Amino acid sequence: MNMTHVYKCIVKFGHAGSGKYVARPIYIRAHNIAEAMDRAKRFRGVKKGNLFRTGASVLQINKEEEYLQ
DSSP: OOOOOOEEEEEEESSSTTTTOOOEEEEEEESSSHHHHHHHHHHTTTSSSOOHHOOOOOEOSSSSHHHHH
């Protein structure tokens, strides 16, 4: 069975150097949290680098209603 979950990833978007960013959520469908973190990091516009420096936070969404809001 190919079960996926929806994860809410809070990431930093930005350009032009350190300290200039906007944190915002993106929703990723993935098999596990590690895959969600990897996909979030590759999302267009997300600041690259160490996840702890870039401020990624990944939470699993348990109910589909939370994702659709």
